[in-house]
Amino acid sequence: MLESRKGTQPGTTRYLTRVSNQIGPVDRDEPASDSAAAAAFEAFPARKAIVGPLEIRRALPVRGRRMVGPWCFLDRYGPLTFSTDKPMDVAPHPHIGLQTVSWLLDGEVLHRDSLGFEAMIRPGELNLMTAGRGIAHAEETPRDNSGRLSGVQLWVALPESSRNGEPAFAHHDDLPRHELAGGAATVILGALAGLRSPAVVYSDMVGLDVDVRGGIDLPLDPAFEHALFVLDGTASLEGQQLDADVLYYLGTGRHELHLSAARGARLLLIGGRPFGESILMWWNFVGRTHEEIAAARESWMSHDRFGEVAGYAGPRLAAPPLIGHASPNAAS
Numbered sequence: 001m002l003e004s005r006k007g008t009q010p011g012t013t014r015y016l017t018r019v020s021n022q023i024g025p026v027d028r029d030e031p032a033s034d035s036a037a038a039a040a041f042e043a044f045p046a047r048k049a050i051v052g053p054l055e056i057r058r059a060l061p062v063r064g065r066r067m068v069g070p071w072c073f074l075d076r077y078g079p080l081t082f083s084t085d086k087p088m089d090v091a092p093h094p095h096i097g098l099q100t101v102s103w104l105l106d107g108e109v110l111h112r113d114s115l116g117f118e119a120m121i122r123p124g125e126l127n128l129m130t131a132g133r134g135i136a137h138a139e140e141t142p143r144d145n146s147g148r149l150s151g152v153q154l155w156v157a158l159p160e161s162s163r164n165g166e167p168a169f170a171h172h173d174d175l176p177r178h179e180l181a182g183g184a185a186t187v188i189l190g191a192l193a194g195l196r197s198p199a200v201v202y203s204d205m206v207g208l209d210v211d212v213r214g215g216i217d218l219p220l221d222p223a224f225e226h227a228l229f230v231l232d233g234t235a236s237l238e239g240q241q242l243d244a245d246v247l248y249y250l251g252t253g254r255h256e257l258h259l260s261a262a263r264g265a266r267l268l269l270i271g272g273r274p275f276g277e278s279i280l281m282w283w284n285f286v287g288r289t290h291e292e293i294a295a296a297r298e299s300w301m302s303h304d305r306f307g308e309v310a311g312y313a314g315p316r317l318a319a320p321p322l323i324g325h326a327s328p329n330a331a332s
Contacts, residue, residue, distance in 0.1 A: 041237070044247040046076065052089045059229055059247040060154075061281070068227040068249065069272020070203040072098070072157045072279065072286065076229070076245065078150030079106060087149050088141040092309035092316035094300045095131035097163040097279075097286035099156040101207065102127040102139070103188060105231060105266070107149035111169075113137035114307030119171040126172040126188055128199045132158070134296065134305045135167035138312040152231070152268060154207070156189075157279050157286050162202040172198055183216035183259070185209065190272075193219055205272030212261040218269070219256050226250040226257075226271035233265030242267075283319060297322055 044065045046057035060074035088109055104123045111119045111127050114136040121127045176187045176195035187197045190206035212235055220226060228248040235242050238258055280287045287293045297319045299305035
């Protein structure tokens with residue numbers, strides 16, 4: 001999935017955004033008590049944007065919260081129904097320095113990449129692409145489809161030790177599910193209660209699809225910072241109702257959280273150890289310096305380094321002009 005500004009098509013100018021690891025107002029040097037942590041969380045409304053023909057709600061990065069652990073990007077799209085339209089149609093485009101995490105609630109999306117992989121993703125399955133030093137891919141609604149689409153696309157920033165490694169792709173259709181009184185959680189990335197996702201990650205982190213049926217007490221790692229995003233239904237956290245299309249940042253220091261949903265709900269929980277490196281995000285690249293971003297853009301435009309995506313019926317995307325820096329985000 002591409003980064004796009006509100007009301008723009010892919011290819012519009014983007015400025016470099018530096019993301020630092022300054023500790024936010026609900027983070028702490030030492031884990032807080034559960035009661036103190038429960039009283040402190042922040043709400044960050046998502047902003048609308050356009051990616052190709054698809055309207056999305058961008059929950060990360062937003063003003064005031066640029067990362068949650070290594071997670072640096074979260075787009076929500078759907079739910080929607082269609083007949084002859086093609087709501088997902090993202091032409092070949094490049095990535096560096098990140099992992100893309102594709103997770104569906106409904107419908108189908110076809111992935112193709114420059115390594116030669118082609119994989120259909122359906123609800124409950126994970127597509128994980130590791131960009132490393134460089135990869136290109138395309139995502140689209142397949143010709144044979146259910147007429148429905150609902151899902152999330154996320155990015156994970158790779159640490160310095162692995163961000164220039166070889167690109168890779170993996171499809172996982174059998175993820176562990178932790179059953180709890182009043183609900184369950186599918187482990188997309190990382191681990192929960194001794195169950196570990198088979199997906200390869202490079203930071204201490206977690207990603208869960210949480211199904212709440214009544215009430216659930218979800219165990220957490222207090223060393224992680226966490227955030228919640230409602231995917232479906234109406235839910236409450238510690239007795240406070242959670243709104244749709246809002247990222248709820250929970251900070252660190254929590255050993256568990258209590259979620260309730262009288263009529264059932266699904267939520268996405270993301271988290272990880274606070275990322276100890278500053279990153280620079282521009283277009284579809286996660287780097288460290290302006291020079292690195294400029295070199296990646298030049299490589300894409302000169303058809304070097306990233307390879308080609310076979311099978312997509314159409315031209316690949318051109319990179320937008322690289323014309324400036326944004327100031328470091330002091331609230332990250």
